[in-house]
Amino acid sequence: MNALDLLRFAWAALKGHRLRTILTLGGMSIGVGAVILLTALGEGARAYVTNEFMALGSNLLIVLPGKTETTGNAPILGGTARPLTLEDCEAILRHSRRVRRLAPLSVGSARIGHGERRREVTVLGSTPELLPVRRLEVGIGRFLPDVEIDRGAPVAVIGRTVQMELFGPENPLGQPIRIGDWRFRVVGVMAAKGQSLGLNMDDVVIVPVASSMRLFNQLSLFRILIEVGAHSEIDSARQDVLDILRERHEGEEDVTVLTQDSVLGAFNRILGALTLALAGIAAISLSVAGIGIMNVMLVSVSERTPEVGLLKALGATPRQILKVFLVEAVLLSAAGGLLGLLVGYLGSAILSQAFPALPTRPPTWAVAAATAVSLAAGALFGVLPARRAARLDPVIALAGR
Amino acid sequence: MIELRGLTRHFHVGDQTVHALRAVSLAVPDGDYLALMGPSGSGKSTLLHILGCLDRPTSGSYVLDGHEVGSLPEGELAEIRSRKIGFVFQFFHLVPRLTAAGNVELPMILAGIRPGERRARAAKALAAVGLTDRASHRPDQLSGGQRQRVAIARATVMGPSILLADEPTGNLDRASGREIIELIERMNRDGLTVVVVTHDPEIGGRARRILKLVDGRIASDGGPS
Numbered sequence: 307m308n309a310l311d312l313l314r315f316a317w318a319a320l321k322g323h324r325l326r327t328i329l330t331l332g333g334m335s336i337g338v339g340a341v342i343l344l345t346a347l348g349e350g351a352r353a354y355v356t357n358e359f360m361a362l363g364s365n366l367l368i369v370l371p372g373k374t375e376t377t378g379n380a381p382i383l384g385g386t387a388r389p390l391t392l393e394d395c396e397a398i399l400r401h402s403r404r405v406r407r408l409a410p411l412s413v414g415s416a417r418i419g420h421g422e423r424r425r426e427v428t429v430l431g432s433t434p435e436l437l438p439v440r441r442l443e444v445g446i447g448r449f450l451p452d453v454e455i456d457r458g459a460p461v462a463v464i465g466r467t468v469q470m471e472l473f474g475p476e477n478p479l480g481q482p483i484r485i486g487d488w489r490f491r492v493v494g495v496m497a498a499k500g501q502s503l504g505l506n507m508d509d510v511v512i513v514p515v516a517s518s519m520r521l522f523n524q525l526s527l528f529r530i531l532i533e534v535g536a537h538s539e540i541d542s543a544r545q546d547v548l549d550i551l552r553e554r555h556e557g558e559e560d561v562t563v564l565t566q567d568s569v570l571g572a573f574n575r576i577l578g579a580l581t582l583a584l585a586g587i588a589a590i591s592l593s594v595a596g597i598g599i600m601n602v603m604l605v606s607v608s609e610r611t612p613e614v615g616l617l618k619a620l621g622a623t624p625r626q627i628l629k630v631f632l633v634e635a636v637l638l639s640a641a642g643g644l645l646g647l648l649v650g651y652l653g654s655a656i657l658s659q660a661f662p663a664l665p666t667r668p669p670t671w672a673v674a675a676a677t678a679v680s681l682a683a684g685a686l687f688g689v690l691p692a693r694r695a696a697r698l699d700p701v702i703a704l705a706g707r
Numbered sequence: 708m709i710e711l712r713g714l715t716r717h718f719h720v721g722d723q724t725v726h727a728l729r730a731v732s733l734a735v736p737d738g739d740y741l742a743l744m745g746p747s748g749s750g751k752s753t754l755l756h757i758l759g760c761l762d763r764p765t766s767g768s769y770v771l772d773g774h775e776v777g778s779l780p781e782g783e784l785a786e787i788r789s790r791k792i793g794f795v796f797q798f799f800h801l802v803p804r805l806t807a808a809g810n811v812e813l814p815m816i817l818a819g820i821r822p823g824e825r826r827a828r829a830a831k832a833l834a835a836v837g838l839t840d841r842a843s844h845r846p847d848q849l850s851g852g853q854r855q856r857v858a859i860a861r862a863t864v865m866g867p868s869i870l871l872a873d874e875p876t877g878n879l880d881r882a883s884g885r886e887i888i889e890l891i892e893r894m895n896r897d898g899l900t901v902v903v904v905t906h907d908p909e910i911g912g913r914a915r916r917i918l919k920l921v922d923g924r925i926a927s928d929g930g931p932s
Contacts, residue, residue: 311816322804616800619761620814620861621789623782700761704796 307626316634323606327638330602334642334680335649337592341676342650342668344588347657348581350666355573357665358502359566361441365406365537366566367544369530369551373560388555389526392456392515397554398532402546404539409436410455410515411529414522418511419484420472427468428510429485431518439531442507447479447494450514458517462490466498467508485511486521540565585672592676595642596683603635603691614695615703624696631695635688636681643680647673709735709758709869709900714767714777716753716923727753729923730767735902737868740895742914743904749920751904752873758902759792759871760784772868789818793862795891797874799854801846807833807857808842814865832860836890852883859890869900876910888913 307315320327371390395410412431417424434450436442445466453459462483469478478492490513499507513521534543544563552559607614614627622630650673654666716728727750735741743751756762757769760776763784769777776787801810811829820828833842836856846854855875862870872891876884888903888910895901905911912931919927 307817307819315816318804318809612800613802616802617813617817618785619759619788619794619800620817621785621865622817623785625782626785626817701756704761704800 307629312629312633313637315630316637319606319610319634320638326602326605330598330638331642331645333595333598334639334683335645337588337595338643338646338676338680339649339653340591340646341585341588341672341679342647343653343657344584345581345672346650346654346666346668347664348577348584349669350654350658350664351580352574352577353665353667354663355577356570359570359573361502364566365534365540366439367532367534367540367547368564368566368569369532369547370528370562370564371526371560373562388558388560390530390551390561391525391527392519394551394554395527395530396455398530398547398550401550402543404534404543404546405532406535407435407439407533409433409439409531410527411436411531412515412518412522412524413528414518414524416486416511416521418468418472418486420481423472425468425471427465428505429518429521430510430512431515431521432512433515436512436531439533440502442499443497445495445497447492449494450512451493453514456516457514458520459514460488460490460517461493461514463494463496463512464492465496465506465508465510467506468511469495483511485513488517488521490517540567581669585675588676589679592679592683595680596639596687599635599639599642599684600687600690602638603631603688604694606634607631607691607695610695611698611703612706614698615700615705618698618700619704627698628692628696631692632685632688635692636684639680639684639688643677646676646680650676708737708770708772709733710768710770712768712770714757714764714769716750716757716762717765726923728757728764731923731925733918733925733928735900737900738895738898739900740892740915741900741902742911742917743902743920744906744908744911744917745920745926750923751920753923754920755871755873755902755904758869759794760787789814789865791868793865793867793870795855795858795862795870795872795875797877799846799851799858799878801854801857801861803846806843806845807838807849807860810846810857811861811864814861818865828864829860832864833857835863836860850883851879852886855879855883855887856890859887859894863894863899867899869902870894872901872903874904874906876905876907884910 369390392410395408398405399408409432414429415426416429417426432450433455434452437444437449444463449463451459451461462485464478472483473481478495481492483490483492496507532547534540544565547563548559551561617627650668654668658664658666711731711733714728714731718725718727731754743754745751753762757764764777767777768775771787771791776784802813808829811832812825815825815828830839830842833839836859838853838856838860841849841853849857870891875891876887879887891901892913903910903914911917914931917929917931918925
């Protein structure tokens with residue numbers, strides 16, 4: 307009995323029980339489809355986060371006050387740490403050749419107002435360098451003036467949402483706004499950007515860093531964002547920054563310097579675990595489908611007991627009987643797997659159409675694993691019923707008992 | 708040539724031992740036409756199964772064409788069934804999802820014969836039983852007599868030397884039954900050894916030789932009375 311005959315025979319048997327075959331195929335394809343779809347979702351989330359970070363450039367160092375021993379995570383509270391000051395920024399710029407640009411960042415929340423309108427927004431204090439470091443763009447007007455870092459100026463750049471809410475159709479350029487008790491003049495409006503790393507960049511006001519620190523009565527910066535000249539220098543630049551700050555902070559290493567890679571690595575680990583967890587859940591449905599195949603094959607064997615007896619009477623060896631049922635089981639699971647691939651790819655295509663921000667693409671390892679598992683499931687779960695058929699006593703089988 | 712010497716077959720049912728065959732000795736020359744008769748439970752079917760290498764004797768010897776086959780492993784018995792023996796059953800045992808031709812091709816598929824040759828031989832076998840125009844019908848589109856003729860075509864397509872028929876007319880009306888037995892007799896005249904198990908004295912009476920079994924023993928062996 308050659309392979310083609312076996313396939314044809316199995317095909318005829320499966321066609322003979324159309325509904326049962328379709329249901330089993332359904333089970334298998336849901337299992338495989340779930341693996342592919344869920345892992346695609348996990349990978350999509352990871353790709354999304356990676357893209358967000360990559361948009362900032364991969365040459366970024368982030369300095370924050372305080373020190374933790376854990377890598378990758380920022381300390382939650384600064385606590386007793388020495389403040390991170392504007393002088394620190396100047397020292398870094400002066401002493402490290404590897405630093406291309408640097409933007410200090412101070413963050414506060416304040417009520418702003420123009421005329422009768424008020425709004426609670428996040429106020430960022432920085433320098434003109436923030437624009438290239440964070441890959442931001444100005445919509446109209448200009449960005450912060452290039453004054454000395456420790457000199458404030460009563461000028462502000464506002465986000466798109468802030469412009470809409472406070473000024474409506476009115477031209478905001480040159481208009482005064484109140485931030486807390488201070489008066490500023492609007493010099494520019496940022497281009498629409500939307501959410502970026504958890505902050506709605508359209509709903510902020512950006513002022514010179516010295517002004518913001520005075521406004522919020524802050525001694526320490528929130529962050530220093532540093533852009534390094536080349537990605538290969540990022541580790542030595544990080545060391546430079548640590549050395550410079552340690553010297554300035556009386557020999558104590560009381561700041562944390564994160565590289566983009568370490569933050570990204572942390573996210574990658576978390577989302578990788580998420581993907582695996584999703585794959586695990588999907589694997590359960592895949593194994594349920596495998597057991598479904600075994601169930602169907604067992605029923606099929608007991609139903610076709612007289613047929614097994616006949617095949618034996620016609621000269622079939624136990625080995626041939628084994629093959630007949632095994633091929634049927636593998637055909638069933640392979641077809642289900644193939645259908646599942648289709649379902650998975652179709653599903654993830656629909657998902658990425660519906661949520662363009664989420665680049666869902668099934669990872670190759672999951673596709674390979676699901677396909678292999680679906681084939682193996684047929685062989686594995688088909689063996690028991692097939693062996694049962696092969697071992698049937700032909701006399702008893704012919705009698706249909 | 709079939710030679711049985713001191714053949715016994717026991718079954719264990721619960722803690723009881725059933726003696727289906729007790730010391731059966733028998734010689735069936737090539738081309739013989741033998742009817743196996745006897746009451747239910749007399750061992751007719753068991754003997755037929757052993758003759759057809761579907762079952763093995765508990766003791767004694769079964770020599771088929773000069774080779775001891777009573778103790779061969781399952782794989783070699785399958786080979787003998789494939790080449791030397793054709794079965795016809797009371798309930799036809801056609802595979803419902805296959806056409807008449809497909810059913811006739813089954814033993815050839817198992818024997819690994821090429822598709823082209825298979826089709827040619829199946830067509831020839833169906834022609835021999837007068838079913839050329841029913842080759843592409845499924846069993847449920849055929850009458851009982853036609854089904855049994857498909858089964859006979861299937862049993863003989865591999866060119867066996869022995870045809871074993873277990874109540875071949877038991878599920879047919881009288882007219883169809885006669886047609887079937889006449890078909891089998893025609894094949895016997897062409898040299899096929901035929902062993903028929905039957906309850907029907909009319910069918911049994913047509914055989915060249917009648918073997919009566921009672922309680923697993925040969926009660927009588929001779930020509931029709």
